[in-house]
Amino acid sequence: MTDVLIAGSGPTGLTLACDLARRGAAVRVLEQRAAPHRESRGKGLQEDSLRVLAGFGVAGRLTALGRTTTTLRKYFDGEHVGDTTVDGGLLIGQWQVEEVLRELLAGLGVRVEYGSRLTGIGQGADGVRAELADGGTIEAGYLAGCDGGHSTTRSLLGIPFEGSGEREPAMVLGDVRAHGLGRDVWHQWFSSDGGGILLCPMPGTDSFQLQASPETDAEGVAAPPSLEGFQRIFDRHARMPGVRLSDPTWLSSWRVNVRLAPRMREGRALLAGDAAHVHPIAGGLGMNTGIQDAAALGRALSAALAGPGGDAALDAYEAERLPVAADLLADTTRRYERVLAAVREPGRGTEAGLRRED
The missing domain is CATH 3.50.50.60 (FAD/NAD(P)-binding domain)
Known part of the structure; x- marks a missing residue:
C-alpha cells in the first residue's frame, strides 16, 4: 500500500x-x-x-x-539610471x-x-x-x-x-530570447507613465524571463500575452530598436x-x-x-x-x-x-x- x-x-x-x-x-x-x-x-x-x-x-x-549574485540594471524613460547588485540566494x-x-x-x-x-x-x-x-x-x-x-x-x-x-492581469510573463541584449544583468525598464518591462537572463539557458505591464484596450481590458505584444511593450519602454524578441517558450498572465x-x-x-x-x-x-x-x-x-x-x-x-x-x-x-x-x-x-x- x-x-x-x-x-x-x-x-x-x-x-x-x-x-x-x-x-x-x-x-x-x-x-x-x-x-x-x-x-x-x-x-x-x-x-x-x-x-x-x-x-x-x-x-x-x-x-x-x-x-548567486545578480545585478539589477534600472532604466527610466529609456535612460540607464543605476545598477543594484543583489547577493544571497540563488537565481x-x-x-x-x-x-x-x-x-x-x-x-x-x-x-x-x-x-x-x-x-x-x-x-x-x-x-x-x-x-x-x-x-x-x-x-x-x-x-x-x-x-x-x-x-x-x-x-x-x-x-x-x-x-x-483582481479580475484583470497585473502582469504578462514569458520566456523569450532577446537578440542584441546583454545577458550580464537583469534589465528593468520603467516609465513615468507607470508601465514597464523586465528581462532577466536565466542561467544555464539562452532565454530571458520577461515580466511586463500588459497592453490594454480603450476599456482597460488586458490583451492576452503574445510575442507581438511583448515586442510592442519592449519597444515602448526600452527604446532599443536593435533588440528583437523571439522564440517564446512560455506565455502567461499574472493576477493579484x-x-x-x-x-x-x-x-x-x-x-x-x-x-x-x-x-x-x-x-x-x-x-x-x-x-x-x-x-x-x-x-x-x-x-x-x-x-x-x-x-x-x-x-x-x-x-x-x-x-x-x-x-x-x-x-x-x-x-x-x-x-x-x-x-x-x-x-x-x-x-x-x-x-x-x-
Missing part, C-alpha cells in the same frame, strides 16, 4: 516526495500535466530553501546551475529545480505519474482512497495536495480559499490574488504550497514557502507513519504553517505595494520588495 500519495509535481510536491522517500516511505506522485515543463516561473531559491535541499545532497548541483529557473528533484526522486525508485488527474477523494479510519480520471483508484495512508493555486485536491476536500483577487485556506488538514489529507495560500510575487517567496511547507509536512507525515501520535503530528503541521501562511500574505502585500511605488522613481526597481519591512 502507498504510504503517501502526492498530487502535484512542482517544487512543493517534489520536495515532499524526496523527503519521504529518503526516509523509506512508499510514495507516489501524480501530475495532471502530460510531461515536465521548461518554464522559468519562480526563479529564486532563498537560503532557507537551499538548506532544505542541501539535506538532500543536491545543493551543489543547484548552485552550479544558478547564479535559477523553477524547471531546473524540478528537474534536479525529479532525478533525485527517480534514484530513490519513484517516478512522477504524468497525465494523472484526481476526480474524487474518500477517507476512512485507516487511509485515503483517490479516484482518478482514467477510472483507476489508489489506496494510500495519507494524501498531500501540492497541486497549486487551482488545487483540485483542495476543491475535492471542500476547503474554501478565502481572500480576494491574496487567498488562504482556513485549514491545511482534512482528516488524512493535507495541503501545502500554493494549494493552501497564494500571494503577491514581490520578494520571490512563492516557491520558497512551498519548499518550507513541504519540509514541515515531511516531518509530520514521517511521525504519523512511525506509529502512535500521528494526529498530533499532523495537527502540529497545520498549527505551525497556517500562521506562517497568513503572515506571508500580509508581508508580500506590503512588499508589492512598495515595489509599485518604487518603480515610479528613477533608479529604483524590484529590490524594493526583497526585504521584509514591518
Whole structure:
C-alpha cells in the first residue's frame, strides 16, 4: 500500500516526495500535466530553501546551475539610471529545480505519474482512497495536495480559499530570447507613465524571463500575452530598436490574488504550497514557502507513519504553517505595494520588495 500519495509535481510536491522517500516511505506522485515543463516561473531559491535541499545532497548541483549574485540594471524613460547588485540566494529557473528533484526522486525508485488527474477523494479510519480520471483508484495512508493555486485536491476536500483577487492581469510573463541584449544583468525598464518591462537572463539557458505591464484596450481590458505584444511593450519602454524578441517558450498572465485556506488538514489529507495560500510575487517567496511547507509536512507525515501520535503530528503541521501562511500574505502585500511605488522613481526597481519591512 502507498504510504503517501502526492498530487502535484512542482517544487512543493517534489520536495515532499524526496523527503519521504529518503526516509523509506512508499510514495507516489501524480501530475495532471502530460510531461515536465521548461518554464522559468519562480526563479529564486532563498537560503532557507537551499538548506532544505542541501539535506538532500543536491545543493551543489543547484548552485552550479544558478547564479548567486545578480545585478539589477534600472532604466527610466529609456535612460540607464543605476545598477543594484543583489547577493544571497540563488537565481535559477523553477524547471531546473524540478528537474534536479525529479532525478533525485527517480534514484530513490519513484517516478512522477504524468497525465494523472484526481476526480474524487474518500477517507476512512485507516487511509485515503483517490479516484482518478482514467477510472483507476489508489489506496494510500495519507494524501498531500501540492497541486497549486487551482488545487483540485483542495476543491475535492471542500476547503474554501478565502481572500480576494483582481479580475484583470497585473502582469504578462514569458520566456523569450532577446537578440542584441546583454545577458550580464537583469534589465528593468520603467516609465513615468507607470508601465514597464523586465528581462532577466536565466542561467544555464539562452532565454530571458520577461515580466511586463500588459497592453490594454480603450476599456482597460488586458490583451492576452503574445510575442507581438511583448515586442510592442519592449519597444515602448526600452527604446532599443536593435533588440528583437523571439522564440517564446512560455506565455502567461499574472493576477493579484491574496487567498488562504482556513485549514491545511482534512482528516488524512493535507495541503501545502500554493494549494493552501497564494500571494503577491514581490520578494520571490512563492516557491520558497512551498519548499518550507513541504519540509514541515515531511516531518509530520514521517511521525504519523512511525506509529502512535500521528494526529498530533499532523495537527502540529497545520498549527505551525497556517500562521506562517497568513503572515506571508500580509508581508508580500506590503512588499508589492512598495515595489509599485518604487518603480515610479528613477533608479529604483524590484529590490524594493526583497526585504521584509514591518
